[in-house]
Structures are given as C-alpha cells and as structure tokens.
Amino acid sequence: MSKQRNPNGMGTFKQRKDGRYEWRQKIDGQxxxxxxxxxxxLREKIKKITDLxxxxxxxxxxxxxxxxxxxxxxxLKKKATYDQYRIIYNTHIKTVLGNRKLSTIKTYDIQSVIAKMNEKKLSxxxxxxxxxxxxxAFSKAFEEKIIAENPVKSIEIPIKQAKPRKTLxxxxxxxxxxxxxxxxxxxxVKFALVTxxxxxxxxxxxxxxxxWQNKRISINKSNSVTGLGDTKSSKIHYVPLSENAIQFLNEQKDMLKKEFNPILYNEDLKxxxxxFPSESGKMIRPDSYYTLIxxxxxxxxxxxxxxxFRHTFVYLTRGNLSLKDLQNILGHSESTTTLDIYGNMLNDNTKKNIEQIDNVFNTVDKEMDKIKEEKIKNTGKIIPFRRAK
Known part of the structure; x- marks a missing residue:
C-alpha cells in the first residue's frame, strides 16, 4: 500500500512491511x-486525537x-504504594528511559525496559x-495531551518458573x-496458621x-514499617472463624489475663x-515479630x-476451598494474584495422584493374581503323557 495523503493536512497513511498500518501527522515541525x-x-485511534x-x-x-x-x-495512594512505585521507577525504568523525550517513547522502548529486567533475572x-x-504513568500523560498515544501496549512479560513458596x-x-x-x-502462630x-x-x-455470632474476622487494618494503616489491598475482607481459631483466641485471652497484661487495665491501652499485643500492651513492630519467629x-x-504460615495455610487447605473463596480469605484484589502466587501449590495433587496410581496398580496386582490362580488350577488338571515301558 502506497502512502495516502489526507486533505487539509490530516496526515499520511501507510501499510508497513509487517502488515500493520501507520499514520503520521506533522504540524509546525512537530x-x-x-x-x-x-x-x-487505526481510524478509531485517529478519531480520538485529531482534534487535539x-x-x-x-x-x-x-x-x-x-x-x-x-x-x-x-x-492519593498509601505510602507503601508510593514508595514501591518510586523504587521500581528509579531502579528499573529511569536507568533506561529517564533522559529520553517523553514524546519519542515507542512500544519497543517499553519492551527494552522489560528485557533489561529479565537479564537481571528479576521475578x-x-x-x-x-x-x-x-x-x-503514560496513560495519564495521554489524558493530559502530552503524548499522542500510550506506548505501553502489547508488552510481553517473559514466563518464568515461579519459586516454590516455603511451607511447613x-x-x-x-x-x-x-x-x-x-x-x-x-x-x-497457631492463629496465623488457621486463618x-x-x-x-x-x-x-x-x-x-x-x-463471634457470624463466625468471621474483619480484616480492616495492617501494621507495617510505616505504622498502622489500611490493608495491602486497601479493602476490608473477611476470614472464616473456625473452631480452632476460636480455641486459640480463648487461649490467648487466658494468657493475657495470667500475665496481667497492661492492655486489660490501662485506660489508654484498653x-x-x-x-496480640506485646508484654507492655502495645502493638509490636512487624520486624520485631519476624525476628522472634x-x-x-x-x-x-x-x-x-x-x-x-500464610503459605502453609494455603497448602493445607488446597482442594478444600474454591479459588474464589481462597482469594477472599487471603484478601487478594483479583483471583489472578492468587494464581500467580499459589498456582503451582493449588495444582499440587501429589497425594491424590499417588492414591490413584496405587489404586490402579493394586487392581493390576489383583488381576495378575487371578490369572496366576487360574493357571495353577488348569495345570493341576493336565495329565502328563508318558510312553509306557
């Protein structure tokens, strides 16, 4: 397809050798x-920006x-989210694209960022x-009419074998x-394992x-290195309160009474x-809890x-909970997150497969024993022929 020039300076169409169609427009050197x-x-895309x-x-x-x-x-976001975005940008994106003009970034430039991350063997x-x-970020730049289109499209992520999650x-x-x-x-620890x-x-x-009445736990806050805040997904989710969980809560309450924990009588802490407070009745830091475990x-x-403990909970309950139920209990925003993290674990039917294989070969053994018994019976009925002397 040869170049086709539109009237009134509306740009030029062209079909590339790879079969894709392109449109270019130049105004005042831009x-x-x-x-x-x-x-x-292509025409649908052009409609969205030609008046811009x-x-x-x-x-x-x-x-x-x-x-x-x-x-x-x-x-607008949690501090942890902001910090995470900033670190990933400074570490992996800025080093490749930071000094480039925003308007010149194409899809292959974005793919090159991913390629360099893959070279570093990142997850x-x-x-x-x-x-x-x-x-x-590029979508927002497009909304603000700073770039003609968002170049982050059709970006492929290398498929890697996920590292196995540590379970006990x-x-x-x-x-x-x-x-x-x-x-x-x-x-x-026991409560974490059953929830x-x-x-x-x-x-x-x-x-x-x-x-207690509806037997569920409302998960609405989280303690992180930056202090008390929203949950990781910024949403409230609910976890079933099992009989084991109830028992462990009662044991915890008795323990707090026995040690006369300040949280039971100090008005400020009450x-x-x-x-699960510290011995002084205060909230323990996550890193301190990690250290003691x-x-x-x-x-x-x-x-x-x-x-x-969280991974172990998933492993021990596999096959007994649906993916949707597990997603809700774990507080994941999407089921794909649950699958990305625990897909291999959820698909681990080793025990079931072993039982099925054993059942198959036990049946084979029984059939072989039957054949053996039949042969012995038949052999007993055969009269050997010997030439008389």
Whole structure:
C-alpha cells in the first residue's frame, strides 16, 4: 500500500512491511505517529486525537514520572504504594528511559525496559509491576495531551518458573510448637496458621474485629514499617472463624489475663484492645515479630518466617476451598494474584495422584493374581503323557 495523503493536512497513511498500518501527522515541525493492526482500528485511534493539538513540550521521561509520582500517586495512594512505585521507577525504568523525550517513547522502548529486567533475572511479578507502573504513568500523560498515544501496549512479560513458596511440614510444625511451648507468642502462630493472615494484619487485629455470632474476622487494618494503616489491598475482607481459631483466641485471652497484661487495665491501652499485643500492651513492630519467629525457628532446627504460615495455610487447605473463596480469605484484589502466587501449590495433587496410581496398580496386582490362580488350577488338571515301558 502506497502512502495516502489526507486533505487539509490530516496526515499520511501507510501499510508497513509487517502488515500493520501507520499514520503520521506533522504540524509546525512537530510530528505524531500512531500504528494499528487494521485500518479500522487505526481510524478509531485517529478519531480520538485529531482534534487535539500537538503539544510542544520538552518533557523528558524523568520529568514526567517525578511529576506523576508527586501529584497523582503520593497524595492519593498509601505510602507503601508510593514508595514501591518510586523504587521500581528509579531502579528499573529511569536507568533506561529517564533522559529520553517523553514524546519519542515507542512500544519497543517499553519492551527494552522489560528485557533489561529479565537479564537481571528479576521475578515475573516485578516485571509485571514495572509494566503496570509505566502503563498508569503514560496513560495519564495521554489524558493530559502530552503524548499522542500510550506506548505501553502489547508488552510481553517473559514466563518464568515461579519459586516454590516455603511451607511447613507437620513434623516441622511439631518442632516449632515444641520450641514455643512456653512462649506467649505460641497462640499468635497457631492463629496465623488457621486463618492465613498476613503478619501486619495479625498484629493489628482487635477483639472488636471478631464477629463471634457470624463466625468471621474483619480484616480492616495492617501494621507495617510505616505504622498502622489500611490493608495491602486497601479493602476490608473477611476470614472464616473456625473452631480452632476460636480455641486459640480463648487461649490467648487466658494468657493475657495470667500475665496481667497492661492492655486489660490501662485506660489508654484498653481502647486499642489488641489481641496480640506485646508484654507492655502495645502493638509490636512487624520486624520485631519476624525476628522472634526466626529465633524460635532456629531453636526448633527449622527454617520458618511469619509469611510461611500464610503459605502453609494455603497448602493445607488446597482442594478444600474454591479459588474464589481462597482469594477472599487471603484478601487478594483479583483471583489472578492468587494464581500467580499459589498456582503451582493449588495444582499440587501429589497425594491424590499417588492414591490413584496405587489404586490402579493394586487392581493390576489383583488381576495378575487371578490369572496366576487360574493357571495353577488348569495345570493341576493336565495329565502328563508318558510312553509306557
């Protein structure tokens, strides 16, 4: 297809050698460019921007991302989200695109960021997150008419084998419980194992979050390194209150009474009503809780951390909960998140497969025994022929 020039300076169409269609428009020395798989798709895209002026700007990628982070992310998102976006941008995006003009960035430039991250052997999750951050930032630049189109499209993320999540075996749990038998933190560990709570959610839990009548736990806060705040997904979710969980809560309450914890009588602390406070009745820092669990795991001769209690919960309940139920209990915004993290674990039917294989070969053994018995019977009826002397 040869170039087709539109009237009134509306730009030029062209079909490339790879079959895609492109459109270019130049006004006052400034050019904008759009491409699409089909001419119909291309015309739809053009309709959206032809009435928009080409903005003469000297924005570099770094200029725009710094503005975007400070205006659109920092005031509107959790501090942890802002910090995460900033670190990923500074570490992986800025180093590749930071000094480039924002208006010159194409899809292959975005793909090059992912390629360099892949060379560093970063996880699929980290690369997906970088793509998400670039997509949000470039989409906002398009909305503000700073760029002609969002270049973050058709970006492929290399598929990698996910690292296995650390779970504890029954034997390891027995060792850990033995090492913690005289510890005030034993019930927090057992409660985490039967609820799948994150460390921050566990430490922020209050007695008022327990709905005894409907047997569920309201997860609405989380304690992180930056202090008490919303949950990781910024949404309230509910976790079933099992009989085991009720027992562990009652044991925890008795323990607080026995140690005469200040949270039971100090008016300032009483209002907080934490379920798993420190000995002084205050909320324990997440890193402090991590340290004490690691210390007990060393004593038990195993490797364990607070987050592996969550993984163990998923592993032990696999096959008994639907994906949707598990997503809700874990507080994931999307089921794809649950699958990304626990897909291999949820699909682990090893025990079931072993039983099925054993059943098949047990049947084979029985059939073979029958055949053997039939042969013995038949052999007994045969009269050997010998020539008479």
């Amino acid at each position: 050019e904008r460019y759009i491409s699409a798989k089909t001419m119909k798709e 002026p080409i903005i003469k700007n000297k924005y570099k990628v770094d200029d725009w991302f710094q503005r975007w982070l400070e205006i659109y992310i920092k005031p 699929t999750w980290t690369m997906k997150h970088a793509r998400k951050i670039m997509n949000i 075996t029954i034997e390891e749990l027995q060792k850990l419980f033995k090492a913690m038998e005289n510890s005030r933190w034993l019930w927090s 799948g709570l994150r460390r921050g959610e566990l430490l922020a839990l209050k007695w008022s979050d327990i709905d 209002g907080k009503a934490l379920i 690691r210390r007990f795991s060393v004593k038990a001769g195993i490797k364990a951390s607070p987050h592996c």
